[in-house]
Amino acid sequence: MSQALAPKPYPEFVLALGDCAVLVRRSMRHLTRNIDQIFQTVLLPIVLLLLFRYLFGGAVQTGGPSYVNYVIAGVLVLSVTFSASATAVGVTNDLQEGIVERFRTMPMFSSAMLVGHVVSAVLRNGVSTALVIGVGWLVGFRPSAGPGEWLAALGILLLFTTAISWLATLLGILARSVEGANGLAMIVVFLPYASSALVPSETMPSVLRAFVEHQPVTPVVDAVRGLLVGTPHGDSAWSALAWWVPALVLTAALTIRHFRRRTNA
Amino acid sequence: MTAHHAIEARGLRKSYGAVTVLDSVDLRVEHGTMLGLLGPNGAGKTTCVRILSTLLAADGGTATVGGVDVRGAPRAVRACIGVTGQDTAVDELLTGEENLVMMGQLFRLPRTTARRRASELLERFDLVQAAGRPVRTYSGGMRRRLDLAVSLINSPPVLFLDEPTTGLDPTSRTAMWETIRRLMRGGTTVLLTTQYLEEADQLADRVAVLNDGRVVAEGTAGELKRSVGSERAELTFTPADFARAEEVLGGEDLGQHCLSLPVESPACVRDLLNRAAATDLRIEHFALREPTLDDVFRTLTTADGGGTGARAGANARVDTAVRTAATMGDHA
Numbered sequence: 001m002s003q004a005l006a007p008k009p010y011p012e013f014v015l016a017l018g019d020c021a022v023l024v025r026r027s028m029r030h031l032t033r034n035i036d037q038i039f040q041t042v043l044l045p046i047v048l049l050l051l052f053r054y055l056f057g058g059a060v061q062t063g064g065p066s067y068v069n070y071v072i073a074g075v076l077v078l079s080v081t082f083s084a085s086a087t088a089v090g091v092t093n094d095l096q097e098g099i100v101e102r103f104r105t106m107p108m109f110s111s112a113m114l115v116g117h118v119v120s121a122v123l124r125n126g127v128s129t130a131l132v133i134g135v136g137w138l139v140g141f142r143p144s145a146g147p148g149e150w151l152a153a154l155g156i157l158l159l160f161t162t163a164i165s166w167l168a169t170l171l172g173i174l175a176r177s178v179e180g181a182n183g184l185a186m187i188v189v190f191l192p193y194a195s196s197a198l199v200p201s202e203t204m205p206s207v208l209r210a211f212v213e214h215q216p217v218t219p220v221v222d223a224v225r226g227l228l229v230g231t232p233h234g235d236s237a238w239s240a241l242a243w244w245v246p247a248l249v250l251t252a253a254l255t256i257r258h259f260r261r262r263t264n265a
Numbered sequence: 266m267t268a269h270h271a272i273e274a275r276g277l278r279k280s281y282g283a284v285t286v287l288d289s290v291d292l293r294v295e296h297g298t299m300l301g302l303l304g305p306n307g308a309g310k311t312t313c314v315r316i317l318s319t320l321l322a323a324d325g326g327t328a329t330v331g332g333v334d335v336r337g338a339p340r341a342v343r344a345c346i347g348v349t350g351q352d353t354a355v356d357e358l359l360t361g362e363e364n365l366v367m368m369g370q371l372f373r374l375p376r377t378t379a380r381r382r383a384s385e386l387l388e389r390f391d392l393v394q395a396a397g398r399p400v401r402t403y404s405g406g407m408r409r410r411l412d413l414a415v416s417l418i419n420s421p422p423v424l425f426l427d428e429p430t431t432g433l434d435p436t437s438r439t440a441m442w443e444t445i446r447r448l449m450r451g452g453t454t455v456l457l458t459t460q461y462l463e464e465a466d467q468l469a470d471r472v473a474v475l476n477d478g479r480v481v482a483e484g485t486a487g488e489l490k491r492s493v494g495s496e497r498a499e500l501t502f503t504p505a506d507f508a509r510a511e512e513v514l515g516g517e518d519l520g521q522h523c524l525s526l527p528v529e530s531p532a533c534v535r536d537l538l539n540r541a542a543a544t545d546l547r548i549e550h551f552a553l554r555e556p557t558l559d560d561v562f563r564t565l566t567t568a569d570g571g572g573t574g575a576r577a578g579a580n581a582r583v584d585t586a587v588r589t590a591a592t593m594g595d596h597a
Contacts, residue, residue, distance in 0.1 A: 099355065106371050
């Protein structure tokens with residue numbers, strides 16, 4: 001019998017990492033060729049920032065910092081959740097277009113496709129974050145954070161982004177159509193609106209306020225804001241970790257499980 | 266035992282709830298040959314391919330590919346197979362070349378090998394011009410060619426082709442056949458599924474007919490054709506004469522005023538024409554034809570009645586194509 005071409009003689013875990021790298025590169029290429037994704041990554045966060053800065057900036061009393069300093073953390077979080085829909089749709093697309101089926105006939109690490117989507121979503125959000133901070137500076141954002149605080153704020157954002165990206169991937173697997181994926185992702189997109197992202201919770205009616213103060217996005221916003229512009233943030237950083245570290249573990253585990261189940265049907 | 270066959274399946278069973286898709290299927294494909302798995306829609310062809318290519322676990326039975334058990338060592342099987350399914354499974358946003366290199370890397374080939382192999386395949390499948398364009402700009406035929414090229418990226422000794430020409434126009438189909446033939450000359454073992462009888466006839470060394478989850482016949486195309494009997498004459502009459510012709514000559518009504526009659530010897534032909542002339546029947550068109558796989562198919566799949574007769578009818582267009590080719594001129 002003729003022989004297949006020989007694979008690289010490396011240990012399996014090295015090859016599995018290589019598979020992940022190949023699929024991260026694939027998703028990054030998608031980013032540059034998909035006008036929706038370019039829009040969502042580059043334009044949308046900037047539009048949101050400018051919209052809130054100039055539309056609400058004069059009207060909202062934050063009780064502390066200027067509105068642009070207040071809202072920047074909110075816009076950073078919003079752009080993360082907005083990108084969840086692109087991630088979910090990308091995953092659903094892959095599952096529908098038969099390429100996952102091909103991957104499954106190959107001797108590769110099957111969950112590499114999930115890692116590809118999650119890592120590229122995180123990289124995409126890195127671009128959005130840098131843009132929001134840069135444009136924010138131009139329109140009056142003046143952080144007071146030292147290097148340690150910057151690092152902590154970006155670390156919390158990274159944790160949040162990674163967990164949201166796994167969640168979006170999970171939604172993409174659960175959805176049966178691209179429209180469905182978009183719909184499910186709207187739940188995630190909506191969460192920051194009912195948080196302290198855009199306005200302080202003090203003026204909200206009691207029921208809404210109770211929700212806002214106890215939902216998982218609020219501590220992320222409060223912590224990032226506190227770290228960047230020095231608003232009081234109490235133990236919100238710890239609270240953010242307490243929410244999002246378990247959320248990350250859980251969403252990743254559930255995603256891999258559902259992916260295996262769905263693709264072995 | 267299994268070392269003699271590149272693909273071997275014994276007693277494969279698969280059901281979904283109360284629906285039995287495969288009911289004890291046995292298949293054997295020798296090294297370097299092609300088995301054509303022929304059957305109507307829903308016969309279980311794709312299920313067979315999915316089990317043999319490790320995508321699906323059978324409920325019962327055993328299967329080996331390249332001597333390796335598909336259940337016991339799926340990764341070893343995956344390393345030596347290529348699969349082209351009914352849907353093209355390539356990345357629409359990447360270019361043809363990027364797709365090939367990416368799949369090569371996912372087969373864990375060294376990057377230089379993946380690149381070299383990609384350019385060889387682009388050349389071989391006539392995709393050099395389109396190599397740098399995103400796949401979403403490709404035509405149907407180009408997509409299929411790329412899909413096949415992708416499944417060959419690691420030079421697999423065993424290839425599964427699940428209805429590789431479904432949906433292609435006749436020119437692209439012929440081109441695809443030529444490509445597959447060239448592949449066979451390289452010693453690749455192929456399991457091809459198709460609902461086009463002509464395709465199995467053209468390409469496959471042996472043919473297995475799958476119906477309602479069972480292999481109902483297996484052999485070379487010639488053996489199968491001989492099993493259904495002799496050559497047949499096909500006579501087309503004027504609409505006015507047709508009813509009378511049917512009464513006088515008998516035979517099977519093929520539609521469009523055409524009758525099909527068995528002819529065991531040249532004398533039968535003379536006798537037939539004499540009888541037509543004696544009753545003053547006007548023959549508009551006369552053709553002799555060998556039994557086709559369609560006849561085999563029709564005989565086998567209508568034997569148990571049910572809905573299969575209607576399915577065989579769906580293959581009538583193939584029958585027509587074969588019949589037109591076998592005009593009297595070819596026999597003269």
